[in-house]
Amino acid sequence: MRIQSWLARTPKLAARRGASVALASLTSERYVTEVLTRLAVHYPTDCATVEWNPEAGEISGVISLRMSAQLGPPPESAIRVAAAVAEGLRSTLPALPLSVTVTTASSYVDAYAESPTSPNPKLRLVDVANS
Numbered sequence: 069m070r071i072q073s074w075l076a077r078t079p080k081l082a083a084r085r086g087a088s089v090a091l092a093s094l095t096s097e098r099y100v101t102e103v104l105t106r107l108a109v110h111y112p113t114d115c116a117t118v119e120w121n122p123e124a125g126e127i128s129g130v131i132s133l134r135m136s137a138q139l140g141p142p143p144e145s146a147i148r149v150a151a152a153v154a155e156g157l158r159s160t161l162p163a164l165p166l167s168v169t170v171t172t173a174s175s176y177v178d179a180y181a182e183s184p185t186s187p188n189p190k191l192r193l194v195d196v197a198n199s
Contacts, residue, residue, distance in 0.1 A: 091164070092128040094157055100131050107152050114145035123176035132176065146170050 093099055097120045108115040117136040124132030131153060135146045150168045157164060173179035 088128070091161065094160060095127075095129050095131050097126055100133070100153065103153055103156055104133075104149075107149065111145075111148060111152065114148050118146070118149045121176060134176075 101120055104115055104118060104120075118133055119135075121132040121134040123134070124130070133146075133150065133153070135143070135149070147168075147170055150170060154166045154168055157166060171179045173181075
């Protein structure tokens with residue numbers, strides 16, 4: 069239902085069946101790796117240690133990246149890269165609701181570990197304004 073609302077607000081995709089295919093393509097490992105390569109030209113230091121996260125698998129509509137860093141607060145460079153990737157999605161699918169979450173953890177599973185009553189307090193939601 070949420071996907072339907074952004075489809076209606078994206079003129080090129082309204083009344084088209086290929087919107088889910090477009091979203092799956094734009095969030096695929098192959099496409100995201102190409103985006104990271106292009107971003108590295110503009111953000112060489114930020115992108116130096118960012119890559120697709122194979123631990124997360126490939127989930128249509130989800131981009132999971134990882135950055136080599138020591139445990140501690142997520143570096144601002146991770147936030148800049150995530151925001152740049154989100155902006156790229158926004159340029160193609162302008163009405164797509166986006167959220168970016170960053171954290172520091174030793175693995176993908178640890179990043180999303182939660183207690184029975186609350187989500188992992190280490191997760192940090194980064195504001196990516198919807199246009």
